[in-house]
Amino acid sequence: MSMPGVKALVFDVFGSVVDWRTSIARAAAPFLARHGSSVEPAEFADAWRARYQPAMQAVREGRRPFVRLDVLHRENLDDALRRFGIDPAGIPGHELDQLNRAWHELDPWPDAVEGLTRLKQRFVVAPLSNGNVSMMVDIAKRAGLPWDAILGAEVARAYKPMPEAYLRTADILGLEPGEVCMCAAHNEDLAAARACGLKTAFFARPTEHGPAQATDLHAEHDWDVIADDLVDLARRLDA
Amino acid sequence: MSMPGVKALVFDVFGSVVDWRTSIARAAAPFLARHGSSVEPAEFADAWRARYQPAMQAVREGRRPFVRLDVLHRENLDDALRRFGIDPAGIPGHELDQLNRAWHELDPWPDAVEGLTRLKQRFVVAPLSNGNVSMMVDIAKRAGLPWDAILGAEVARAYKPMPEAYLRTADILGLEPGEVCMCAAHNEDLAAARACGLKTAFFARPTEHGPAQATDLHAEHDWDVIADDLVDLARRLDA
Numbered sequence: 001m002s003m004p005g006v007k008a009l010v011f012d013v014f015g016s017v018v019d020w021r022t023s024i025a026r027a028a029a030p031f032l033a034r035h036g037s038s039v040e041p042a043e044f045a046d047a048w049r050a051r052y053q054p055a056m057q058a059v060r061e062g063r064r065p066f067v068r069l070d071v072l073h074r075e076n077l078d079d080a081l082r083r084f085g086i087d088p089a090g091i092p093g094h095e096l097d098q099l100n101r102a103w104h105e106l107d108p109w110p111d112a113v114e115g116l117t118r119l120k121q122r123f124v125v126a127p128l129s130n131g132n133v134s135m136m137v138d139i140a141k142r143a144g145l146p147w148d149a150i151l152g153a154e155v156a157r158a159y160k161p162m163p164e165a166y167l168r169t170a171d172i173l174g175l176e177p178g179e180v181c182m183c184a185a186h187n188e189d190l191a192a193a194r195a196c197g198l199k200t201a202f203f204a205r206p207t208e209h210g211p212a213q214a215t216d217l218h219a220e221h222d223w224d225v226i227a228d229d230l231v232d233l234a235r236r237l238d239a
Numbered sequence: 240m241s242m243p244g245v246k247a248l249v250f251d252v253f254g255s256v257v258d259w260r261t262s263i264a265r266a267a268a269p270f271l272a273r274h275g276s277s278v279e280p281a282e283f284a285d286a287w288r289a290r291y292q293p294a295m296q297a298v299r300e301g302r303r304p305f306v307r308l309d310v311l312h313r314e315n316l317d318d319a320l321r322r323f324g325i326d327p328a329g330i331p332g333h334e335l336d337q338l339n340r341a342w343h344e345l346d347p348w349p350d351a352v353e354g355l356t357r358l359k360q361r362f363v364v365a366p367l368s369n370g371n372v373s374m375m376v377d378i379a380k381r382a383g384l385p386w387d388a389i390l391g392a393e394v395a396r397a398y399k400p401m402p403e404a405y406l407r408t409a410d411i412l413g414l415e416p417g418e419v420c421m422c423a424a425h426n427e428d429l430a431a432a433r434a435c436g437l438k439t440a441f442f443a444r445p446t447e448h449g450p451a452q453a454t455d456l457h458a459e460h461d462w463d464v465i466a467d468d469l470v471d472l473a474r475r476l477d478a
Contacts, residue, residue: 070413124376134413137363137388149376149389154411172393174309174373 003181003199003224003237008173009119010128010151010198012160012184015208017116017127017230018106018139021045027102035091039084042210047083051076056130056159066157068132074100103131104138109205113144115230122239126151128169128182130159149173161192170198183233187220194221201225201233242420242463242476245438247412248358249367249390251399251423254447256355256366256469257345257378260284266341274330278323281449286322290315295369295398305396307371313339342370343377348444352383354469361478365390367408367421369398388412400431409437422472426459433460440464440472 014020025041028048032039055072058064077100078088088096119125125148127136132154140147151169158164170180177197184190185205194200200223206213219226227233253259264280267287271278294311297303316339317327327335358364364387366375371393379386390408397403409419416436423429424444433439439462445452458465466472 124380132413133388133390133394133411137412141363141387147388148380149372150387151372155372155394172372173376174371 005179006123006181006199007175007179008124008126008170009181009183009201010126010169011116012182012186012189013127013129013131013136013139013152014106015205016183016185016203017112017145018108018143019205019208020049020103020106021208021210023106024048024102027099027105031095031099035086037084037086044080044084046209048073048076048080051079052130060159060162068154069130070100070103070132070135073103104135105142106139108143108145109229111229111231113146115232115234117146118234118239119230119237120146120148122237123181124148124173126169126173128152128160128165130165160189163192163196166193166196166198170196181224183230186216190223191221194223199224201227203227203229203233242438244418245362245420246414246418247363247365247409248420248422248440249365249408249437250355251421251425251428252366252368252370252375252378252391253345254444255422255424255442256351256384257347257382258444258447259288259342259345260447260449262345263287263341266338266344270334270338274325276323276325283319283323285448287312287315287319290318291369299398299401307393308369309339309342309371309374312342343374344381345378347382347384348468350468350470352385354471354473356385357473358469358476358478359385359387361476362420363387363412365408365412367391367399367404369404399428402431402435405432405435405437409435420463422469425455429462430460433462438463440466442466442468442472 011017021042024045028044029041032041032044055076059066077096081088116125127147127150129136129152131152133150136150151172153159153165156165156168167177170177181199181201182190182193183201185203190200190202202219202223204217206217225236227236250256260281263284267283268280271280271283294315298305316335320327355364366386366389368375368391372389375389390411392398392404395404395407409416420438420440421429421432422440424442429439429441441458441462443456445456464475466475
């Protein structure tokens with residue numbers, strides 16, 4: 001399989017390249033124990049992440065100016081703690097900031113480094129994540145993700161799935177939308193990218209949301225490429 | 240020598256990391272010959288580059304909105320051609336566009352890849368260039384420059400030496416200005432960075448402007464680090 005004319009692959013990161021749920025649960029576990037909470041760390045991770053889309057929606061709708069995801073995560077942390085009966089006002093700010101940094105230390109899925117390293121030989125590879133630049137840099141350095149550039153919501157000043165996030169990213173790369181392929185484990189992300197004229201590549205991450213995951217288990221449209229993971233994507237793109 | 244607290248090194252690129260003059264002269268030579276010009280390719284490169292600062296100045300002063308350097312280079316190419324009696328209107332646009340792409344194919348100085356590769360082990364390394372993102376990506380991929388991120392004027396929406404170029408770059412990295420070190424072969428760049436609170440590292444590139452270079456042959460202030468080149472900078476920073 002090939003995608004003629006495609007010069008850059010841009011990637012969703014949370015869930016697609018890194019396993020945020022396991023990583024956040026791991027970081028939250030000692031914090032929760034220290035504060036006497038019996039909530040399951042993975043359940044806490046889910047609750048924290050559940051506030052992700054609503055928080056960005058306020059920015060997308062112009063109800064607040066663009067702020068980077070680190071800021072939204074920090075606000076969402078307070079909300080998630082309250083949800084489980086922990087008052088964030090009773091916890092030192094530096095301790096909350098440190099837990100918020102867990103989003104900078106997410107583990108890659110096992111195939112991510114090899115897949116991206118191979119894909120980088122043939123394509124420009126960059127994140128097109130809603131995560132901010134320093135978050136993506138820290139994740140990449142720790143995990144060894146060999147990005148050519150760090151793009152995404154902060155550089156485009158728009159959160160996915162706003163068209164600006166995709167179109168400005170292609171423009172910054174000096175490419176037409178059809179010369180860029182959005183690669184993600186989320187059908188909605190790909191649908192928004194396709195609507196902007198980007199090519200699309202899907203690979204499922206069936207345990208992103210844990211063992212009972214019910215969404216994004218399969219490609220729901222005829223994406224340009226459908227792969228098993230990033231190593232398989234490299235194989236399918238002759239990289 | 241060490242720079243306590245510094246977490247990221249950001250680099251000037253044109254002249255500091257890559258040898259633009261030799262590279263542009265090499266690309267211009269067949270073009271000039273094809274169009275019957277007897278101008279020395281290096282002289283043409285100098286004339287093209289001489290229009291660089293004035294073109295950015297219009298953006299810095301708000302006389303025109305921010306446009307990426309690719310656009311300014313293309314305009315400056317027309318001006319430089321006219322200077323040597325070549326009418327750009329008589330040349331197919333794709334041929335001029337192709338020559339303009341020469342700025343995406345600049346050779347690194349011999350120490351650049353080794354130096355940056357070593358520095359990357361201890362620091363976040365990124366360009367803070369007035370060049371645009373796709374130019375920096377193309378240069379890096381061709382030359383093997385191992386940047387952690389591509390930052391600079393296009394991401395900051397401000398051309399150096401405007402303070403916003405330095406301050407927004409530090410902010411995007413999630414760092415205080417004093418946690419970022421500007422690394423350059425140009426004293427003026429470092430002076431502007433220091434005025435914003437960044438740390439500074441100088442290394443001379445005495446042939447950037449050819450054998451008769453008269454500027455930036457030495458460090459003109461007490462920069463935080465003064466090195467011979469990027470390998471020496473790595474050594475001095477224990478990287």
